Amino acid sequence: MKKSSIGLAGVLVLPSFLKIHSTNAYSTLNNMKSIKDYYDRFNVTEEMLSKVMSEALSKGGDYCDLFFQHKISNYVILEDNKVNRAYSNVDFGVGIRVLKGDQTGYSFAEEITLANMVEAAKTAANVANGGKIIVPVSITEKKIKNIYPIEMPWEKISITDKMPLMTEINEKIFSKDSRVIKVVISCSDDSNYILAVNSEGNAVCDFQPTGRITANCTAESGGKKETNYADIAGRKGFELFSRENIDFLSSEAVRKTMILFDAVKPEAGEMEVVLSAGDSGILLHEAVGHGMEADFNRKKESIYSDMINKPVAMDFVNIVDDALYPELQGSINVDDECNDAQKTYLVENGVLTGYMHDKISAKYYNLSPTGNGRRQSFRHIPIPRMRNTYMTNGPHKKDEIIQSVKHGIYCESFTNGQVNIGPGDFTFYVKNGYLIENGKLTKPIKDINIIGNGPQMLKDITMVADDFAMTRGGWTCGKGGQGVPVSMGLPTVKVSRLTVGGESK
Amino acid sequence: MKNISIKDKAEWAVEYALKSGASEATANVNEVKSLEIILVNDGIEKLQESNQKSLGIELYCNNRYSSHSTNDMREDSLKRFIEEAVKMTNYLAKDEARSLPEKKLYPDKDILNRNLELNDSSFSSLDFKSKLGLLQNVYDTIKGKSDKVINVTSYYSDSLAKGVLVHSKGFSGETESTGYSLYAIVSANDPNGGKPSSGEGCSVRHLKDMMNPSEIAKKALERTLGRIGQKKIESGVYKMLVENRSGWSPMGTLLRALGGRTLQQKNSYLEGMLGKNIASEKLTVTDNPFVKKGLGSRHFDSEGLAAQQREIITNGILNAYYINDYYGKKMSMTPFTGSSSNLIYKCGDRTIEELVKTIDKGILVTEFLGGNFNSTTGDFSNGIAGFYIENGEIKYPVNEMNISGNAKDLWAKLIEVGNDPYVYSSNQTPSFLFDKIDFSGI
Numbered sequence: 001m002k003k004s005s006i007g008l009a010g011v012l013v014l015p016s017f018l019k020i021h022s023t024n025a026y027s028t029l030n031n032m033k034s035i036k037d038y039y040d041r042f043n044v045t046e047e048m049l050s051k052v053m054s055e056a057l058s059k060g061g062d063y064c065d066l067f068f069q070h071k072i073s074n075y076v077i078l079e080d081n082k083v084n085r086a087y088s089n090v091d092f093g094v095g096i097r098v099l100k101g102d103q104t105g106y107s108f109a110e111e112i113t114l115a116n117m118v119e120a121a122k123t124a125a126n127v128a129n130g131g132k133i134i135v136p137v138s139i140t141e142k143k144i145k146n147i148y149p150i151e152m153p154w155e156k157i158s159i160t161d162k163m164p165l166m167t168e169i170n171e172k173i174f175s176k177d178s179r180v181i182k183v184v185i186s187c188s189d190d191s192n193y194i195l196a197v198n199s200e201g202n203a204v205c206d207f208q209p210t211g212r213i214t215a216n217c218t219a220e221s222g223g224k225k226e227t228n229y230a231d232i233a234g235r236k237g238f239e240l241f242s243r244e245n246i247d248f249l250s251s252e253a254v255r256k257t258m259i260l261f262d263a264v265k266p267e268a269g270e271m272e273v274v275l276s277a278g279d280s281g282i283l284l285h286e287a288v289g290h291g292m293e294a295d296f297n298r299k300k301e302s303i304y305s306d307m308i309n310k311p312v313a314m315d316f317v318n319i320v321d322d323a324l325y326p327e328l329q330g331s332i333n334v335d336d337e338c339n340d341a342q343k344t345y346l347v348e349n350g351v352l353t354g355y356m357h358d359k360i361s362a363k364y365y366n367l368s369p370t371g372n373g374r375r376q377s378f379r380h381i382p383i384p385r386m387r388n389t390y391m392t393n394g395p396h397k398k399d400e401i402i403q404s405v406k407h408g409i410y411c412e413s414f415t416n417g418q419v420n421i422g423p424g425d426f427t428f429y430v431k432n433g434y435l436i437e438n439g440k441l442t443k444p445i446k447d448i449n450i451i452g453n454g455p456q457m458l459k460d461i462t463m464v465a466d467d468f469a470m471t472r473g474g475w476t477c478g479k480g481g482q483g484v485p486v487s488m489g490l491p492t493v494k495v496s497r498l499t500v501g502g503e504s505k
Numbered sequence: 506m507k508n509i510s511i512k513d514k515a516e517w518a519v520e521y522a523l524k525s526g527a528s529e530a531t532a533n534v535n536e537v538k539s540l541e542i543i544l545v546n547d548g549i550e551k552l553q554e555s556n557q558k559s560l561g562i563e564l565y566c567n568n569r570y571s572s573h574s575t576n577d578m579r580e581d582s583l584k585r586f587i588e589e590a591v592k593m594t595n596y597l598a599k600d601e602a603r604s605l606p607e608k609k610l611y612p613d614k615d616i617l618n619r620n621l622e623l624n625d626s627s628f629s630s631l632d633f634k635s636k637l638g639l640l641q642n643v644y645d646t647i648k649g650k651s652d653k654v655i656n657v658t659s660y661y662s663d664s665l666a667k668g669v670l671v672h673s674k675g676f677s678g679e680t681e682s683t684g685y686s687l688y689a690i691v692s693a694n695d696p697n698g699g700k701p702s703s704g705e706g707c708s709v710r711h712l713k714d715m716m717n718p719s720e721i722a723k724k725a726l727e728r729t730l731g732r733i734g735q736k737k738i739e740s741g742v743y744k745m746l747v748e749n750r751s752g753w754s755p756m757g758t759l760l761r762a763l764g765g766r767t768l769q770q771k772n773s774y775l776e777g778m779l780g781k782n783i784a785s786e787k788l789t790v791t792d793n794p795f796v797k798k799g800l801g802s803r804h805f806d807s808e809g810l811a812a813q814q815r816e817i818i819t820n821g822i823l824n825a826y827y828i829n830d831y832y833g834k835k836m837s838m839t840p841f842t843g844s845s846s847n848l849i850y851k852c853g854d855r856t857i858e859e860l861v862k863t864i865d866k867g868i869l870v871t872e873f874l875g876g877n878f879n880s881t882t883g884d885f886s887n888g889i890a891g892f893y894i895e896n897g898e899i900k901y902p903v904n905e906m907n908i909s910g911n912a913k914d915l916w917a918k919l920i921e922v923g924n925d926p927y928v929y930s931s932n933q934t935p936s937f938l939f940d941k942i943d944f945s946g947i
Contacts, residue, residue: 082598268945269740418875422700427875427888449886501886501907
């Protein structure tokens with residue numbers, strides 16, 4: 001961290017809008033190395049933390065944790081050929097949670113002082129109403145491995161570094177096709193510092209960077225207009241603007257837009273659906289992932305709540321939720337309640353083997369937490385959330401899968417999805433794809449919703465290829481009013497039956 | 506913090522931005538006090554209480570623009586924050602359309618003095634025990650009523666929000682509003698498989714307008730049990746009756762295409778449609794920011810533009826786009842506002858039950874699930890759940906189906922509007938009856 005960007009009180013670090021030009025501007029990496037650096041950043045001491053935790057447990061709570069966060073976000077936009085607007089946000093505070101059984105008391109303070117923290121702790125403590133007073137265990141730092149080292153921290157990057165590269169993507173898009181009429185390029189980045197401490201004596205700190213570049217393209221042809229976009233995201237620094245990524249974004253934005261001019265609507269109804277490798281991981285996120293978050297199962301509200309250790313799919317189907325996959329948006333070194341991040345198997349050889357847990361659900365099931373306790377910010381409680389959810393390779397080949405379909409669709413890119421946990425109905429919106437007719441990809445398709453039922457869809461996965469890929473784009477998952485970054489992936493997969501939106505014949 | 510001091514803070518921030526080199530600036534300071542209680546059956550699941558505050562500034566440096574927000578309100582931090590932000594803004598590209606609105610567009614005293622009754626003076630009168638009692642009442646009403654019920658989750662929240670917006674051109678406006686929500690979600694076992702859930706509830710400005718908790722509970726239970734036995738039916742063309750609370754989804758295909766940025770960026774299928782038919786004559790919609798106790802009511806919008814009441818669509822003819830000041834300048838169009846306030850519809854004469862009776866073969870949509878809309882072309886496709894209607898009667902619940910089409914055709918097929926505006930939203934849609942919609946199922 002540069003000295004110039006440290007606030008006067010020694011606590012607040014401001015967004016670094018301008019790079020101090022020096023020859024080795026990128027050579028000094030983020031210097032937030034030890035937990036001591038984090039204590040300093042949040043202006044706290046172990047003694048203060050113990051005091052606040054004692055207050056939080058003073059009314060009989062079983063457990064408490066403090067979650068400190070400092071997040072600096074930037075958002076820059078190029079529109080009408082100019083980088084002509086920039087936004088920034090600074091978020092700083094501490095959330096205090098008290099658990100009594102499966103009950104949660106929560107409060108937060110935005111100005112971190114001992115008095116404010118004690119006040120918030122008193123409020124959170126109210127969830128408990130008597131019982132044995134537990135004394136917090138003295139704090140020991142939990143060491144974690146960093147799976148997302150970055151080369152060029154966003155805080156060392158100036159707006160003037162981003163501007164020429166955004167302009168380059170804009171120019172490339174216009175130069176690729178004369179039908180392009182409008183381009184919007186945006187770049188968003190977060191530098192997120194977290195420190196979590198709990199009454200079991202754990203303290204852990206992490207630096208979680210994210211970056212996302214989006215290229216939107218609008219084109220006009222024969223009196224018709226079409227719009228589409230390409231994006232790329234991950235736990236990356238400014239190196240996200242690589243040559244390869246700049247070329248990918250400009251080519252993909254144009255390709256995905258122009259193909260829409262030839263696109264048709266498929267026939268409405270049930271049919272075979274082939275999901276391309278990569279972005280199609282949204283299928284797992286909606287159809288399987290949410291239903292396997294343990295809070296819904298603990299409360300018996302999920303369609304999957306009676307299915308543990310039961311066969312749910314063919315034996316070549318393996319689905320995992322993996323925090324440790326490097327450098328993806330959903331990758332985390334540690335979860336937001338001090339639990340170790342891990343690779344969690346949800347479906348193993350076709351059998352549903354486990355759910356994704358936070359502290360409360362793990363206790364309910366008498367299991368170790370799986371590191372899925374995540375939250376949007378210090379203003380929110382942690383709940384079971386996905387990280388990077390994907391299916392591993394299967395025994396089939398992509399060509400073989402497409403050739404096996406007589407009448408169906410091939411889905412390539414998506415904008416959004418949703419699920420209704422209890423009945424298991426899920427949807428995802430296909431932006432680009434193709435009709436499959438007699439084993440061949442034929443006309444492009446666009447703008448259709450697909451709906452299905454989670455457990456039924458799992459049974460209907462009849463082929464899985466060996467071409468696994470993760471999405472390159474940035475996805476935000478919403479649950480209970482909280483958004484968290486996630487990622488997803490899939491090899492080419494065939495589902496024998498899903499309901500496709502389209503035109504009735 | 507007293508309201509006077511948030512105004513002082515905003516005025517100080519504007520002044521400091523100008524001192525630091527900005528040619529124009531705005532600042533808004535907001536503080537919100539809120540409480541949220543969630544009960545699962547008769548046990549507290551979550552209890553959250555908070556006070557938050559934030560400051561946002563917009564900087565205009567000779568037609569260069571940036572916008573920033575922070576929750577660190579200490580003066581020293583803010584000073585450095587503003588200084589750095591001004592320096593950065595000067596590196597951005599010039600944009601002639603970036604300047605504060607013309608003075609005449611700000612609200613006058615008559616508008617600012619209108620009492621919109623957004624603030625419930627009895628906000629602090631309800632104690633924690635009584636709030637918990639509302640939720641307990643929800644559970645007690647449902648308890649023992651059906652052996653199919655898995656859980657009853659009830660939510661209570663309230664908030665008191667104060668804000669101030671200051672522009673360096675001399676405009677200053679304050680807001681103060683309260684809000685209460687009470688909802689119940691019931692999940693149940695369907696003997697045929699699945700665990701459907703549904704709910705009922707309300708969001709209001711004043712405590713005394715809140716629905717009775719036992720009424721909420723009864724309706725939530727009835728709606729959930731009504732989902733039992735849901736199935737998908739054959740793909741085909743059906744009449745579609747959209748229940749009032751779900752009208753936001755079809756309306757989104759109009760609203761999302763009416764925005765200034767969407768138009769200027771050539772992403773609207775409604776470009777060039779001012780004064781022309783964009784829906785059947787059954788659709789008349791007024792944007793009314795002055796509805797007393799309205800969830801979208803306001804004296805001015807986020808750019809400080811004076812609130813105006815305007816009929817957006819009259820008998821299917823488009824009268825206005827949602828043009829904000831910036832895109833108005835870019836397109837040389839008179840600004841109105843960039844976002845809707847309260848949408849009030851010209852309602853029909855019949856209830857939803859009466860509308861069901863008019864349908865030979867159709868689907869009553871009570872829920873939209875996912876899907877999306879392409880504002881450039883008007884194409885939409887969404888998942889739905891609801892009820893199959895035959896010969897004027899509701900037959901059974903349906904789910905796992907999609908609707909698809911183009912918004913131009915959809916709105917031309919609006920054949921009737923119910924008499925039942927949904928009052929617990931700023932978008933007070935009545936029930937909509939559409940003819941010949943493509944449904945995909947089996």
